[in-house]
Amino acid sequence: MAETLLDKVWRAHTVRVLPSGQTQLFIGLHLIHEVTTPQAFQMLREAGLKVRFPERTFATIDHIVPTASQARPFGDRLAEEMAVHLVRNCKEFGVPLFDLDSGRQGIVHVIGPELGLTQPGTTIACGDSHTATHGALGALAFGVGTSQVRDVLATQCLALPKPKLRQIRVEGRLARGVYAKDVILTIIQRLGVKGGVGYAYEYAGSAVAAMSMEERLTICNMSIEGGARAGYVNPDATTFAYLRGRPFAPQGEAFDRAVQWWKGMATEPGASFDDVVALDAGAIQPVVTWGINPGQSVGVRDPIPDPAEASETDRAAWAEALAFMGFQSGRPIAGTRIDVAFIGSCTNARLSDLRAAAAVAKGRKVATGVRALVVPGSQAVAAAAEAEGLHDVFLAAGFEWRKAGCSLCLGMNEDKLTGREICASSSNRNFKGRQGSPLGRTLLMSPAMVAAAAVSGQVVDVRELLT
């Protein structure tokens, strides 16, 4: 019988079936960062346990790092303490760390693929809900909490139920000015923020097949915003070309043998799914969120919806969202004034994202009164962007050009909204208070749309600015 990638990866990594009925799954790569691990290392210490596979564990520092000056000690005493603990824990337990002086530091979900650590057919865990990002290369990647970080450190395994599988087919061609971010926001709007609970998502169809690896990373990244803990794209020629020559990818003849194995892990024609959903790529518009979860979005030319049109379950939530945002239904989302523009995060801070934003920013100026910042996803992204002069484009337009980190996506460093500021953001969550101000408001959109909003001072359709 034809099998899916989920079936094959799951079977290859099964250690045993547990008394609970869950699977003990071997984890091929464990990525860790400073926020969700100090308690796990402490639990290991108290139990007298070691890291079982330190050579399969890699650390970086991303959530709390300042992006203006990264000189140590950090100005924020608590951030400094977390950095000190991460360094100490990695040293004590023998875990390699991509620190600020490594040239390889960055957001954990940016550096994994970039370094070639993330590979097809593997299992990956990280104490971060956006771990599904790595599925873009055909890996099965799970976001976990701190107790499960402890489990993986101590045993290199997770206890998990096998998820159901939903294939999401995006067929056709994206229109100009429509990006991967618009595709995933449309999927979440369609299926709902809890539609994926209990499922892994397999993204497929001609539009996904035509996407670059970075576009696929954006799609898989936001699987969790649709409720799905894991999401993946089957490995193909795009995947293999992306991986060739990366530092931790197999080299030489081993790479060719790897490609053969990777090809064999892909979903086979005729495999069956628990559910299949199809979308027409050509119908997707540039999307902007109007509410307080990533499913509350509209096309940029559409009006903010009326709670009266919502399902009974969603009606109160829509009304609450509109009240928090201070928006009126029926009014177009375009024209909404913004205070801050943020280009960054594990969703959209890779080189192609910065290129798309720079193409809009070039020759224009950030609108008066708007604070705009570009935070590259990694030191490598920053270096590549600088090598082609993107930083000059942004600086000339009045954007700040920062150092790599999670930054304003979640406001754990100095980059925060203040008061009721509205932020056009290329990040992944528009939750209440997400960007560091309890009353701050977030409009999610593609990096090009953020750049367009930055130079216009308001939400605009980026297609009007593309020449």
Added chain:
Amino acid sequence: MSRDDVRRTMVGRGIPLPGNDIDTDRIIPARFLKSVTFEGLEAHVFADDRTQNPDHPFNEDRYQGAAILVVGVNFGCGSSREHAPEALRRWGIRGIVGESFGEIFFGNCTALGVPCLTAEMADVRWLMDAVARQPGREIVLDLEKGEVRFGDRTIAAAIPDGVRRQLVTGTWNATGVLLEAGEAIERVARSLPYIRGF
């Protein structure tokens, strides 16, 4: 496992928290994650929601000391931060019943020995109202029978079989169970081409 880890029934006064899609950023805002321990998180549970809404249930005197949280749809969606269930647990929550839960949050709760049971929305609404009327009365979450009891009414409440078994046998701390696989872990590792270097 120890007898203290067995979770057959969770009993305590209730606290209703209406609303859907309440994410873990709201349960514990990110600024409180800047710590290398979980200590003191209970003071900040729903910090911003409570400031913005003085009538937030976690502010109300009548719900202080409650142990069973009653929630709506997709509670705990979003970030994987275990700080969220830790904040609730340290505040005093011992079990949660709701229409549905974010998947990572659900797993994190299980890993802390905090059962999350799901029930029909109509039953959840009834329970929220009933608890609001009688905040001094205890709720019983019965994991073995798959039900929630309040006064003379019983509602059906589900929990996946595997998770139920972990909780009722006190084996929800997975590290010990996973370690029992012993060398089988290394055998699987050696069978994987990418671990062998292709």
